[in-house]
Each structure stands twice: as C-alpha cells, then as structure tokens.
Amino acid sequence: MTSAPPLPIRPPSYDDAALEARIKALQAAVEFWAQQRDMWEDCGFQSFAHRVGAEPGENACVTVLYFEGPFYNMFNGTWDDGSETSFGELIASLGYEYELSDHVSAHFYALDPALCAAFDDYFHWQWVCGLIEPDCADIYEELYAHFAHRPDDLHRINWREFEILLFRIFQNQGFTAELGSGRADGGVDIRLLQRDPLGDILTLVQAKHYASHRKVGLEPVQALFGAAQADGAQRGIVVTTSEYLPGARAFAARHNVQLDLRTSNDVAEWCRTATAGIVQDKSKLVAPEHLRNILSQLREGRIPPPRAACSDLLIGFKSMAYVMRYNHFPH
Numbered sequence: 115m116t117s118a119p120p121l122p123i124r125p126p127s128y129d130d131a132a133l134e135a136r137i138k139a140l141q142a143a144v145e146f147w148a149q150q151r152d153m154w155e156d157c158g159f160q161s162f163a164h165r166v167g168a169e170p171g172e173n174a175c176v177t178v179l180y181f182e183g184p185f186y187n188m189f190n191g192t193w194d195d196g197s198e199t200s201f202g203e204l205i206a207s208l209g210y211e212y213e214l215s216d217h218v219s220a221h222f223y224a225l226d227p228a229l230c231a232a233f234d235d236y237f238h239w240q241w242v243c244g245l246i247e248p249d250c251a252d253i254y255e256e257l258y259a260h261f262a263h264r265p266d267d268l269h270r271i272n273w274r275e276f277e278i279l280l281f282r283i284f285q286n287q288g289f290t291a292e293l294g295s296g297r298a299d300g301g302v303d304i305r306l307l308q309r310d311p312l313g314d315i316l317t318l319v320q321a322k323h324y325a326s327h328r329k330v331g332l333e334p335v336q337a338l339f340g341a342a343q344a345d346g347a348q349r350g351i352v353v354t355t356s357e358y359l360p361g362a363r364a365f366a367a368r369h370n371v372q373l374d375l376r377t378s379n380d381v382a383e384w385c386r387t388a389t390a391g392i393v394q395d396k397s398k399l400v401a402p403e404h405l406r407n408i409l410s411q412l413r414e415g416r417i418p419p420p421r422a423a424c425s426d427l428l429i430g431f432k433s434m435a436y437v438m439r440y441n442h443f444p445h
Contacts, residue, residue: 128232130239130270136229137177140208140222144179147204151197153184163241165219169256170237173230175221176210182218189214243271258283258385265382268355273323277303280321280353280381286388301337302345316347322354330354330375332361339365339373351376 141159148154162168162175179185188197205212205222209229212220224230242260261268261279268276274296281293281304292305304319320338322330335352342350352358353376358366366373 128229128236130236133232133236140210141177143204143208147201148185151184153188153197155184156182157185161240162221162237163244169241170234172234173223174234174237176224176233177222178215179212179220179222180218181220186218189220190217239267239270243275255389258286258388260385262382262385262389265378268323268378268381269326271323273321276323276355277321280304280319283381283384283388284319287384300341301334302341315349316345317349317351318342318345318347319351319353322352322356324354324356326356329357329359330362331359332365335362335365335373335375339369342372348372349374353377353381 145154145157148157158180160178160180162170162178165178165180181189188201202212206225209225210222211225212222215221224233238260242257257279268279271279277293277296281291284291284304284306290307292307294303294305296303301320302318303321306317306319308315308317318338318341320334322334324330330352335358338350338352341347349372351374352362352366355378357377358375363375366375
C-alpha cells in the first residue's frame with residue numbers, strides 16, 4: 115500500500131461540526147418527505163463505512179438510506195405515481211444526487227465540488243479514526259501515513275485515542291507495550307518492555323494531549339520521573355501535542371539519559387518510520403551523543419548495569435551489548 119498524499123486543508127465553513135450538521139439536515143429532509151407520504155417504514159440511515167465496510171475514497175458517499183416496503187416499491191418500479199420524480203427534485207434542491215445500490219439502499223453524493231472535497235476529507239478522517247481501536251490486532255499503514263503528513267490532526271483526536279495511537283506506534287517498533295486504563299493510572303499511560311539476555315528494559319510513557327497554547331509544565335515531568343524511579347524503570351518519555359515550559363525542559367536536561375520530552379513532530383516522525391515497517395535494528399535510533407551520555411553515567415555508577423536506556427524510543431540489542439562491553443572493560 116502506498117502512503118496517502120497530504121490532504122488539502124478544509125475551509126472553516128466546512129469544519130467537522132458544519133459537515134455533520136449538513137448530513138443530519140439531509141437525513142431529516144428525506145425522513146420528513148417520506149413520513150408525509152406514509153413511506154417511512156423499515157427505513158434508516160447508515161454511514162458508508164458501516165454499510166459497506168470499505169474506505170470511502172474520492173467523491174465520498176455522504177450517507178446511505180436503507181429501505182424496504184414503500185421505498186423499495188418506488189425505487190424498483192412497482193408503482194409510478196410521481197413519487198420518485200418528487201424525491202429526486204427534493205434531493206437536487208438540497209445540493210445532492212443519489213444512486214441506487216443493491217436494490218435496498220440509496221447512496222447520496224454532494225453536487226458542489228468544494229463541498230464534495232470537504233466530505234472526502236471528512237470521511238477519510240472518520241476512516242482513519244476508525245483504525246484507532248484498542249483491541250485491533252494490527253494497525254494499518256494509512257493511519258501512520260495520515261499523521262506523518264498531518265501532525266496537526268493529532269489535536270482532532272481525543273486524549274484516549276492519542277494514547278492508543280502511541281501504544282500502536284510503539285508496538286509497531288517491535289516493543290512489548292501495555293496500555294493503561296486511561297484513568298487512575300498513576301501518571302503512566304503506557305509501559306514498554308524490551309526483553310533480552312542482558313536484562314529487561316522498562317520505559318514509562320506519559321501522554322499529554324494538550325491544546326497547542328497549553329504547554330506542559332514541570333509537575334507532570336517530575337511525576338513521571340518519580341514513577342520511573344519507583345518502578346525501577348530505566349527511562350521515561352513524555353509525549354505531548356503542545357510544547358514544554360522552560361522549567362520542564364530544564365528538569366529533563368538534568369536527567370537527560372532518563373527523560374525524553376517529545377512533541378507532535380516526533381510522533382509524525384515515528385509515523386513516517388512506522389510506514390516503512392518495524393525497525394529491525396534499533397541501534398540505528400541511537401544518536402551518538404545519547405550513547406556517550408549512557409556510557410558516561412555507567413562509568414560513574416549513576417545508572418546500574420546491566421540495564422540502560424534508549425535514545426529515540428529504546429536501545430536495541432546491539433547498542434545494549436556495546437554498552438555492556440564498554441562498562442565491563444577498563445579504559
């Protein structure tokens with residue numbers, strides 16, 4: 115599957131709430147028309163994704179009317195009393211067209227090109243959100259590709275979906291990940307465990323889904339550092355959709371081997387990595403300066419062997435082996 119191209123930014127008049135209101139208005143108009151003619155029997159609406167179970171694609175279907183009884187008779191030519199003509203005129207007056215599918219449903223499409231493009235973006239977004247499920251076995255490349263191209267859309271998902279997205283990203287990188295309950299989790303949203311012969315490596319992750327103007331302060335960073343010490347974790351990672359106050363960065367800098375402060379830009383980069391598949395050699399994620407810091411702290415006894423921490427996410431087996439050799443042989 116090829117990566118999805120960047121999607122155009124929608125005009126403010128076509129934001130999610132406005133598009134959802136248009137869908138409801140269309141559905142209400144259809145139902146009112148049918149009820150006036152005693153035709154609203156065994157009818158209802160579904161989304162295209164729910165009805166068909168497929169990605170919406172271009173010229174996305176706005177809504178699906180499913181029907182039996184009178185609507186079935188009207189659409190399938192059992193009677194000809196002018197109702198179908200009246201129905202078509204109503205739909206056109208609202209700025210839509212429809213086409214029949216499988217004789218028991220009608221799919222509606224926007225006529226205006228700008229509105230059609232906005233619906234394409236909206237339903238693509240709904241499809242992407244549908245991929246963020248805590249119980250799914252696999253995560254699709256499209257999900258990563260979307261956020262790799264559009265990190266600002268991280269603000270459009272809620273805090274729990276943000277945690278689940280990070281959880282899946284870490285799983286994609288090949289780590290054993292445990293997603294917290296979301297509430298009363300002691301300030302730890304995700305636990306990452308890497309098992310190898312040199313000792314298990316535990317990393318605690320705290321996700322902060324904040325608006326861009328709300329920056330992460332010192333307290334959450336200190337709390338994660340304390341949780342990491344209490345649990346014997348080798349590393350803590352804070353990931354936010356905003357930024358960090360100077361005090362938080364200064365605290366992390368004093369513990370730069372144990373604490374990483376990450377933002378939406380890092381999540382986008384992780385998503386770009388995820389689209390290429392699992393990173394087999396995690397030593398490639400280790401920046402030289404981070405490795406030097408780890409080695410320095412090992413020599414000074416500030417972190418206990420045989421466990422050490424990571425650079426970008428976690429240190430892979432090759433880097434761990436190198437750290438251990440460096441720690442056990444004199445220089």
